[in-house]
Amino acid sequence: MTYRHYLQKTDRNHIIIDWEDKVTNDSGEASVKPIYPEFKTGEDENGNEWYRSDDIVVEGEDGNQYSAKYKRGIVDWEATWEKYERDSYDGIATGEGDSPFRIYYQKTQATQGIDIVYNGRTLKTGLIEKVWDRPTHNQFNDFVGEIIISDEAFETVNNKVDINDNSILWLELKENLNQEEWYEPIKYGRTEKEAGIKQRLRRKLEAQMATENVRAEKGFDGVDVDLLQEFEEDYEYIYEVKRSNANPIDVYQCVMYWDAYSRTDDSNLSKVILVARSIGDNAASMVDRWNNRQDEYGDEYNIEFQPLSEYDLD
Template identity: 25%
Template structure:
């Protein structure tokens, strides 16, 4: 530090190890890391004249460690044009397309995958060179070493020119590919199938529009055979288009006009996929792409300000924003896993979506089961009774048989003006056993010292067998000596529009 008069100068030299550790802390799963390298490969291939535009991702168990896997990403592009800018954090001078937005991608993805900063290697050869360049761990802020080797690239698909990036990852990182999915995944083949789906979801339009191919290759440890998977666009199972339909328009998000491709869809659960377009609360809503690349999905409450519900699972709005001018597009986070929430372009985009669909229609008929219908019924009843009885209790979380140490949940419990009504229900049709399920709730509450005034059995319809059993039971008494009162209702009796 220099001290001259009242001014001082701080000489700041970042610690490489600490910087590397902090740089790699921006990812939640391995697919996000891999996307950074694929972004760079696609960006380069979009700007190269080579008619063969291939990307290969290889995964193989490490020879030295059974809990590590060697990842290799190859492309047949034109190679890294300026290694110094490519390895400088935040340098954007090598930007080839909107996919190279921040100047962080390759570095922070390497830091996330190879935290020890000891296993990564990058081979690159330009079309005009007679040698390839090799840059290998560890990363250095000041004096990164580069070897020049007069040979063809040691790649499986690229040897005359292109780029190869390889590194080791832990099995724990590999498992994050299936994060959020049900089941215990242990086989490499399963991870690769999900990865294939992830990449087809993120980059799908590129494969159909640019001529770029993306292939996964892995060595199955069980069969000891090499397997190959071709990545293709992941598409939803469309039922129909919704108003305003689909099309392309020009719109200014506040920094200049861009093109917006849009599709407003009703979808159903896809039988082809395990992770995407399942028509559930995790895979419906609004997805936003920039020039085809997925940037955000499953957006709902941020746009309409209403809570998510299974009755909206049918809705998928696909938005693709197109422009070669990055300044006109919404800003992304540095790891490109979402859009910047403080960007006014995003608010204007949400307003544009609302102008096309002011409020999504709640399709109760698309509810997964009676749980969803009871959730809607609970909401309606709370709204109806809040002025009549501010202390009213209406819930789908009430249990019975407490005094026996049991917790049996009642489908819907309603206590309004000290009158207790309980519900048992089915989405479509009731059966005789449902009558006895409702009676069990009733008897449990009586056993707990809670008197019941009425039990309601609700469904789309009730067969004659159920009606006869209800009539029989309504002639008998509970343990308090009070007559059972079981009423049969339909969802429409309770103002639930099911079935339509």
């Protein structure tokens, strides 16, 4: 991780490690290969991309403008670990783990945050407090990014191992990062509430072909539903949204939605969809059992489970 920018800066940059096995007396050399994280795609509850990139412009004492690139996002851990699995990774893996990548980004407070890259060299890694004057927190464990500085007008300390915290350009850059909410560390995971997931799902449903309307429906027969999707062909879906795993009680909730909404005069209900991270065996069996039954009007129940990943909401 530390050398990835150095290695890509020019084709002439290489790092070679000479090695010798003291047991077998084998020896050789290995080329260090840069490792990059895979980032989560899709949008947050406000419709913002999870992965973001901005050029931040600051003004120096000489009146000239200088820029730094700020890249950040939420790490897709499964995709990254799979990419760098020991058995499939085209390189030498160190350490005892299945993936050499885990040495650097471990989804912890110690490895969360921003790296400072200066002229192709990574000076510092995993920064939160240095940039935002706020403590690390578990809600940022998935947040990783880089401030990439290519202009030597940004000063470093004398031994070139860190940015100069007191330099005018760094202070201006830091002020920008602290003043704009868009630049703040991105929270992810358990901090997102069901209301946010419902909002994102609603936007995705509204974008589907043949959808006429999506709304939160309240008060029919004393029951409120998360989302009601109306289609141009005069049929409707109800969505029950859970941020974690679906349990049997959630299936009963879907049955209650079906029964209550079917009693309304203008009901064209075709399906109730339970959206959650996953579903347990008991809840899945319950869905099957209810789908083999009929409601009070002689119509078969139609309840379906769909994972959050189906809508890129996981």
